[in-house]
Amino acid sequence: MEDIKSKVWDVVVVGAGPVGLYAGIEIAKAKSSVLILDRKQEIGCPKRCAEGLSLRWFNILGLKPNPEWSIQPIHGAALYGPSGKQIKMKNKEPQGYILERKMFEKHLAIEAVKLGAKITMKHLVVSAKRENGIVEMNVEADGKIQTIKAKLVIACDGIDSLVARMLGLNTKNNLNDTDSGYQYEMTGISGYDENLLHLYFGVDIAPRGYIWIFPKREGTANVGIGIGAYEEKTAKFYLDKWIASQPGVKDGSIIEVNAGGIPVGGFLEKMETDNLLVAGDAGHMVDPIHGGGIGIAMEGGRLAGAVAVKALKAKDFSDKMLSTYTKEWYALRGNELKRRLKSRHLLEQLTNEDFDYLAGSISMDEALKIGNGTLTKTDKFALFTKKLVTRPKLLKIMVKYFQ
Amino acid sequence: MVVKNNSNKCAYCGACVGVCPTQALVLKDVRIFVDESKCISCGACVKICPVGAMELSKEVKTASKSKK
Structure with a gap:
């Protein structure tokens, strides 16, 4: 087996979930060296996910439904x-489809390796520091600690992400x-x-x-x-x-x-620092309303991979160089996030009676627009004057969020 | 007072690690490790745990108080 500690990797991705694998694919495509490591013993297991992915995200991510892993049409x-x-x-x-995550992630892993990435499991990062502009991570495997070196680390290690915190970026969840x-x-x-x-x-x-x-x-x-x-x-x-x-x-x-x-509280405000990018759950890339994240997080992973490739070309891994990642991400998904956060706060205030009233009176189209925060003036007029007029409290809440 | 992980209830999802403000928790294989020297007994992990596997242990609280 290749000795993963004998060289300085262009990029080490921590976390072999869909986000880490997608970041790795992007880097391997550019012929840079990339190691993807994961603390778990099996890719895709245990899942922390309901496995739904809409066609919107299939399209954005350039994926095609495949009966091996997109198992149920919705x-x-x-x-x-x-x-x-x-x-x-x-x-x-x-x-959209319900995925079989373990099959999906194995498919991505095979793709990544075909393109030149290296993957290894049951490797836990126990500490990380910068030394002469290079990240040195102490990684535990087989009960032994080995040092793995990288010019750049992409942390896709989930909600329990500690790698970014080891390198000075606070990814803690409130x-x-x-x-x-x-x-x-x-x-x-x-x-x-x-x-x-x-x-x-x-x-x-x-x-x-x-x-x-x-x-x-x-x-x-x-x-x-x-x-x-x-x-x-x-x-x-x-x-x-x-x-x-x-x-x-x-x-x-x-x-x-x-x-x-x-x-569900919205993306990290800052998703990079020197030699480090964060993506996926670790960067809080989750939809604040439904809590889903496969699609948006993989898009984040792909962007992290693309920015890593630019940084490698420029041989510059400074916070300043990498900050284009956070900027581009917010330009891409920031506004959508703001609208969805507003709707989340609205949803949290609804009572049982409100839910029942809405279920009996609004259409799915209206429900989706409320969720997306994309009600037009005409939609609002119809909703407020025809449907919510008999529910003054609910009307007040809605107006507050959607005036 | 420090937090204890009840491994019989634990689903090893790492939610507790994500909300711990002091990095006192680590998920490794199928175990949650608690670094008692880092734990500040804030209870965030107890709140987030989907299965009630994190518990604040009262016994230790008495012991640490008597040390002071």
Whole structure:
């Protein structure tokens, strides 16, 4: 096996998830040397993810659905209020897919290696420092510590990212801006349309969040929950309680237990420092409303890879040079983030009655526009004067956010 | 008072590591390691944990108080 500690790598990517692999692919394409290492023993496991990816992101990322890893076409969604009222949208054509993450990530890993990247697992970074403009990381593997050197490090090591913090960039998550997530992959369940995403809202069902069913195939689905971190009870408590109340789900079998923190408070303000770029969950690249992140985070990984290639060409790994990464990222996704954060704060204020009222009175198109913060003047007029006029409190909240 | 990880409940997701302000927690293989010298008992990890596997241990609190 190649001795990974004998040379100075152009780039070491920490974290072999979809983001790290996508960054690695970008760097390997440019013929620079790149090592992708991961503390886990298996790529794609355990997942901390509900595995949904919309076609919008397939297109942005240049991916094509592949039956090996995009296993279930999704044609729309159904949103449920606490008393069961629903808003539903189902298109003829698929709008996205549920992925099998372990297969997806292995596919990306094979691509990365074909292009010249090197990947290694069960390598944990225990410390990192800069020495003469080069990053030296102490990495534990097989019970031994070895030193791995890189001109540039890209930290894609998830919510538990410590590598960036070791190199002086604070990626810590504030509790207020982090959701607590828990999920079962279940099989032998029924009673829901397998071509739709199902989202269940209500302050008693999932405070400051929602429960989801993301169908995977033949009575198999990711059944999960995300809630605010300050709740008295755990995410597991709320999910178990809800499952027990669902006739088609409660007798199913659990084939995976997944958990995770979700950084929903918006991207890190600064995503680079000397010799370091941060992407994915580590850089809080998550949608603040639905907590999804595969697409946006991979886009971030690709950009980090592209900026790394520029820095390698310029032989400049200074914070100043690398700051184009943060700038370009905010130019690309900053405005969308601002709108989505606003809508998140709005959602957090809704009561059970509000959810039920909305589920019974608005369309999916309106729900999506509220979420995206893209209501036009005409939309607002129709919503405020026709639908919310009988709900003065709700109207007041909406006007505050969308005037 | 320091935080303890209950490995029977833990799902090894690392959410606690992400909210720890002092880098007192590390996720390694399928274990959460707590560096008691760094823990400031803020309870952030207890709040974020999706399965209730992080617990503030009261016994240690008494011990550390008596040291002072």
